[in-house]
Amino acid sequence: MEQSRRRDLGAPVRAGGGLTMALRHTPQQLDPLGGVTAQSFAWIFTFGAVATAVGLTVGHREEYRSLPLLLVAFALLGAVGAVTVLAARPRRAPFTWRSALAIHLLGLAAVGFEAAAQWGTDTAVRSDWAPLALALFVMVTGCFRPAVEILAFAGASAVVVAAVTMAGAEAAGLPLPGIVYAGLTAGPLLAAGSGAAAFSATLVRRLLRWRTQTEGVRLTAAESIRARVRDDLRDERLSLVEGEVGPFLRELLVRGETDAAAAGRARELGEALRRALVAEADEVWLEDLVAELHDPAGLASRMDETQRAAVEAACAALSRRRTSATLERAGGGIRLTLRWQRGGGGRLGPEVQAVLRSVFPGSRIRPGSRFVELDFEPDGG
Structure with missing residues (x-):
């Protein structure tokens, strides 16, 4: 599977592959250099997630009953940020599905611990920062992962977030149906997942279209380079024959005899000529x-x-x-x-x-x- 993925990087593709191709490929796979600049988004959204968590916690600090559980939630938030930033580093490319899964699992754990820290006192569901922070991290994956995977992970996480929110709303005795509050927390996560998936699919589709449109130009350039290499190798071979092999053979004819030194020189020139011929044949x-x-x-x-x-x-x-x-x-x-x-x-x-x-x-x-x-x-x- 890994080898087939690698061959996709260089194999001709058709823009007409349509939605299936766009959903299966990743932006980083088709444009590795784009992943270098995309790492800045990982830092920006990580900072945004932390700032959101701190701001909402300070603004609604009276709702939290357990400081230890809240600190665990923040520790998990830091772990999500670390996974995101490290996975986005070019030196660790590619950004794998395991990293994306770790982001969701750690983020959901943060959701659970934040909910536990304010269990029974969460009267302002909109102030829950863990679901919002997870949504920000999901947006980062749009630069690195395929659209289908992003949607699947975001959908599954949204279900878990909705369940936790509904349970917390019931424990707090909130007046509206739990599904209403679930929409406030799971909705942004679903929206972020949909947006990240759309971004990934659009970018992949445009990259595939560009590759198809420039395929002829790239093939022409590659053949031109090969032709220049063949010409250089041919010139090198001719220079070897005309500059060294020819004079050596003429000298042997004039002398009419050979000795150990001449035999050694003949072997040396023969090996050099063989390398030149092989280089031209095999394009070394x-x-x-x-x-x-x-x-x-x-x-x-x-x-x-x-x-x-x-x-x-x-x-x-x-x-x-x-x-x-x-x-x-x-x-x-x-x-x-x-x-x-x-x-x-x-x-x-x-x-x-x-x-x-x-x-x-x-x-x-x-x-x-x-x-x-x-x-x-x-x-x-």
Whole structure:
């Protein structure tokens, strides 16, 4: 499933895929760099949730009977904020369904503890801050998660919030039917979930449409780059033949004999010529991006276009470091390991890390230890 998701990033898609495609994909999956800027929304809404909780608590402090339970509710609110902010960090991309589920579970726990802290004295249901705070956190997920999931989680949470509110209203002896008060707390949560889902679906639909419209341009640019690479490799091969192999052979003809030194030189030139020919045939693109390449089986050629683009971005970010790349079989797939030395300019910024994590699910990126491990399946199976 993870591999199929990764292939969606680079595979041609049709805008006509319609609502199904828009509901299944995530904005972060199609636009990893957008997730870098979206992390600011996580901070903004987290601050808004905390400010809402503090303001409503101070304004209606007479309704709270149990300070310990209220403090637990605030601790759970802090946990929700921590999960949201950490999950939105590019270095931890992608924002997973587990993080979204944790937001809802912790948020619902905060709803329960706040209700318990004012059990029997909650005369102003509209002042309950936990459901409102959860609604704000749900809005953040619109930047990262698929629309169907957002709606499902928000709907389930709204049912729980409504049940807690109705029970609290009955305990407080409020005059109106419990469903009325449930609407005051669950309504904003449902509205936030619907809005976040609509935002996610709209953004995904526009990204898919843009990819379809620019597919021809991108394919043309890619073919142009390949043509330039082939020309460069051909020129390198001709330079090798004309500048070194040709004079060496002419010298042998003039001398009419060979010795150990000549044999060694012949092997050296033969190996260089073989590498040039293989590079042209297999389009070994990675060799020019790193200082050292250990790929005896030619596994770099098994990457697809999306994977190559992501690795090229990482190598470009580390272009001022001495970088080595090693490719080897790992189980049923292939593992690419990038390592680089200390010193020099360049680093793997959060935007590059976000792209790598989206293209290579389960990748191990350790900038502090100066290595990256990327697992992938060979292109074409």
